[in-house]
Amino acid sequence: MKRLERRFYCRDALDVALGLLNKVLVVDGCRGRIVEVEAYRQDDPASHSRAGPTPRCRTMFGPAGHLYVYFTYGMHHCANVVTGEPGDGQAVLIRAVEPLTGLEDMRRRRGGVPDTRLVDGPAKVCQAFALDRRHDGLDLTDHPGAWIGDDGVEPPTAPGRTRRIGIRLGTELLWRYVVPV
DNA sequence: GCCTGGATTGTCT
DNA sequence: GACAATCCAGGCA
Numbered sequence: 001m002k003r004l005e006r007r008f009y010c011r012d013a014l015d016v017a018l019g020l021l022n023k024v025l026v027v028d029g030c031r032g033r034i035v036e037v038e039a040y041r042q043d044d045p046a047s048h049s050r051a052g053p054t055p056r057c058r059t060m061f062g063p064a065g066h067l068y069v070y071f072t073y074g075m076h077h078c079a080n081v082v083t084g085e086p087g088d089g090q091a092v093l094i095r096a097v098e099p100l101t102g103l104e105d106m107r108r109r110r111g112g113v114p115d116t117r118l119v120d121g122p123a124k125v126c127q128a129f130a131l132d133r134r135h136d137g138l139d140l141t142d143h144p145g146a147w148i149g150d151d152g153v154e155p156p157t158a159p160g161r162t163r164r165i166g167i168r169l170g171t172e173l174l175w176r177y178v179v180p181v
Numbered sequence: 182g183c184c185t186g187g188a189t190t191g192t193c194t
Numbered sequence: 195g196a197c198a199a200t201c202c203a204g205g206c207a
Contacts, residue, residue, distance in 0.1 A: 038199070046199065048192095056192060073200050074189030080199085093199060123200055166199055 001026075001149035006141045009064035009083050013039040013090040014175065016064075016083040020092060020148070021155040021179050027129040028145045030102030032119055033153070034094060035179040038164045040080070042089035046170035049089030059137045060091045067146065069126065069136040076123035079131050081140065081148070095122045095165070095176070105130075156180055 001024060009016055017039040025032050040047040040060075048057035048070065059068040060082055068080040068091050080091035097119045099106055106118050106128040119128045126132065140147050160178040163171050 040199070048199075051193085054193070070199080071191060072198055074191075074198085076200050078199065095199090121201070164199070168198090170199095 001151045004148045006065050013041050013083045013092055017092045017177050018155055021159055022153040024149045024151055025097055026147050026149055030105055030129050031100040032097030035098050036096035037177050038093040038095055039175040040091050044170055046167040060089045061087055065141040067135055067138045067140055069131055069133055077126035077132050078122040079126050093122055094125055096120045097125055
């Protein structure tokens with residue numbers, strides 16, 4: 001499988017979000033096909049980057065292709081991929097994947113839920129792949145264990161396009177993309 | 182199955 | 195001091 005290069009990420013968050021569908025997220029031994037994402041940009045009331053760089057979201061303003069992991073609701077982590085040019089404050093939230101390998105590790109970390117609910121939410125992706133703030137800022141284009149690969153499966157020609165989830169502002173933007181079932 | 186409310190803490194105003 | 199890009203358990207149908 002081919003690792004995605006920096007230039008894949010150096011585009012608008014909306015383009016990268018579409019392109020990430022059906023790509024494969026790899027963290028150590030675990031692999032999952034990305035089936036649901038959301039785009040966030042700086043000119044976006046729902047984005048952490050809306051007010052400029054802060055210690056928490058500074059990764060979003062760094063080079064594209066890095067991983068942005070944040071902590072929220074007092075108990076959950078969510079994983080994003082930084083896009084655009086440095087200073088843009090853009091990212092794509094990885095909301096759900098389809099498990100491919102490392103199922104045993106995922107099941108153990110997720111506490112024995114049915115496979116269908118193993119990784120169907122952004123915080124669950126982090127739990128299943130054991131991602132936390134330690135992974136914030138790592139470079140997906142140059143990291144031995146964590147990267148995103150292209151195994152030849154094309155993004156869907158007609159992806160589902162809906163409002164984003166779990167936010168109060170910016171819900172009018174159709175920036176959530178899903179692989180149709 | 183669908184809906185409701187609680188958990189729990191880092192982060193920003 | 196309020197809130198958050200969420201999840202899960204529990205109640206009811």
